[in-house]
Amino acid sequence: MVMVLSSLLLSNVPVRGEDVGTKRLLIKDNADPSKRLVQVGSGDAGLQVSEADDPATNGASVHVYSTTDDLCVLFEPGANWQNTGTKWKYKNTVTKNRVLIGDGKLKVKLKSDVTYTLADDGSQGTVNAQVQFGAGTRYCLQCTGNSRDDASKFLGKECPVTACDSEPSACNPSNTTTSTSSTTSTTVPSTCGNGTIEGSEECDDGGTSPGDGCDATCQLESMNPAVCAGVPTVAGTNLDAVPIASGLEAPVHIAAARLDPSRVFIVEQPGRIQIVRNGVQLGTPFLAIEGIVLYGGEQGLLSVAFDPDYETNRFFYVYYVNNAGNLVISRFEANPGNPDDALEASEHIITTIAHPGQTNHNGGNLNFGPDGFLYAATGDGGGGGDPSDNAQNDASRLGKLLQIDVDTDTVTNWAKGLRNPFRFSFDRASGDLYIGDVGQGSWEEIDYDPAPVTAGTNYGWDDMEGRHCFEPAVGCLTAGRTLPVLEYCNSGCGSAACSVAACSVFQPEKGQAVIGGFVYRGCALPDLHGEYFYSDTYDTWIHTFTGVSGGDAQNVLDRSGQLGSHTVTSFGEDARGELYLTDYGTGEVYKIVPN
Secondary structure, three states, X not given: OOEOOOOOOEEOOOOOOEEOOEEEEEEEOOOOHHXXXXXXXXOOOOOOEEHHHOHHHHOEEEEEEOOOOEEEEEEOOOOOEEEOOOEEEEEOOXXXXXXXXXXXXXXXXXXXXXXXXXXXXXXXXXXXEEEEEOXXXXXXXXXXXXXXXXXXXXXXXXXXXXXXXXOOOXXXXXXXXXXXXXXXXXXXXXOOOOOOOOOOXXXXXXXXXXXXXXXXXXXXXXXXXXXXXXXXXXXXXXXXXXXXXXXXXXXXXXEOOOOOOOEEEEEEOOOEEEEEEOXXXXXXXXXXXXXXXXXXXXXXXXXXXXXXXXXXXXXXEEEEEOOOOOEEEEEXXXXXXXXXXXXXXXXXXXXXXXXXXXXXXXXXXXXXXXXXXXXXXXXXXXXXXXXXXXOOOOOOOOOOEEEEEOOOXXXXXXXXXXXXXXXXXXXXXXXXXXXXXXXXXXXXXXXXXXXXXXXOEEOOOOOEEOOEEOOOOOOOOOOOEOOOOEEEEEOOOOOOOOOOOHHHXXXXXXXXXXXXXXXXXXXXXXXXXXXXXXXXXXXOOEEEEEOEEOOEEOOOEEOHHHHOOOOOOOEEEOOOOXXXXXXXXXXXXXXEEEO
């Protein structure tokens, strides 16, 4: 399979030694190291990185040199690199060094390891800067100090395309681990056991002793994997959403295997699963089963879940609507000879659930619980008001949370009283269960069951919608029903119950289809731990809340200003607990990252 990202970013033919114009080349020399600075920038339209030189895997380097000094700084591969969809960004929160390449731009900013010394007589002359990605793609910039050239500052602007002078020493990410100048030498770590994830490492806890979740070769261990070992962290909770995949058709779900931090899998509703590996979108589907999937409206391939032992058994599970309109939960296997390919012929159907008469309310989510069982959320069978009374019927599989023993294919009704629980999740730290259940026409709700999750919970539908009587509208059955911890008004609600005051108990924003998300437990933003993300497909806002007390969600926040406006159909979680969201309208997937 060929990795493709964007025609603006990746080229099938590596560009090597290309001379480009210089927008800005700045060197600040100061006795105080904290005030030293190097900036390199170019704006040529063709600036891009070859797919073979992926910097998240191979690293990068910048070599600044003249007749008076020589500076080489490396940018290690790994988690500090981020693919935004059309460009690569490198940001090291410790050194404050940064790189951007793509969209016709090249920018390098060095605030650490700046040992370059300007000439005392202010006659620096011509300065060269060569920026290399991996073993191949290299850009050359050369500039004179046409704006300033003295002992404290060199600044060249808008210099034309000029070939660089020969390098006085080797400087590239593939053959050196040392940043050097004529006066000092700074070692850049690049080996397992240094406490920073680099290259193909999955973890790095600062040692090479096995048995602590990170083995002697810096790969994750199955028992208590140290997924955050070596991942840089950022203080605070300021967020951004950056695209990692585009050109998708109806993206509806995102998931990852437990011990695979390099890949996320994206479900396309027509019947395909795509892969993004190390920030790069692959060009061939992992799974393509359009022929057995009925696609349209709320029907299609709706989710994927990976076996806790996926690394050894290669099993994963999908939830889809078949050509007869029925719900199918089945198992597939990945190709033992190609981890980026699934064997379509390996399907083993675990259960088929009849869904007659209606095309909506299919539910559609799969998740493994902390107990090792697979859980599936089904809709009530469709039609307004659950006309077949499936949700409260213990003999029906519809309107339920199902527990599945994947070793025996045993399916059990675990919880009931659900209308269309399109997305649910377990908190990976606590085991608490969160369910986003789409309402009828008045109330959208988030249901919650603290760990250990118990069988037999009744979430109330269709006796109740949210915290309110539905059938009948007055005097409905409420005993034994578990009320949602958060509700908000459906934008179509016209009853007196949907007053401004009632609709603002938790949030004033309305919607039409709640999308349940995840509690953030990722590595990059420890201050964000405990916040549960949710959204609404029809109203494009993104909210969070933190904790539940007295049956109510606490500390509701609107994150839309940070994360933008998106038609969210799903949140997703990768192996490290970092969160993603789909944008159904644009065909993109975004990663939630520190801002």
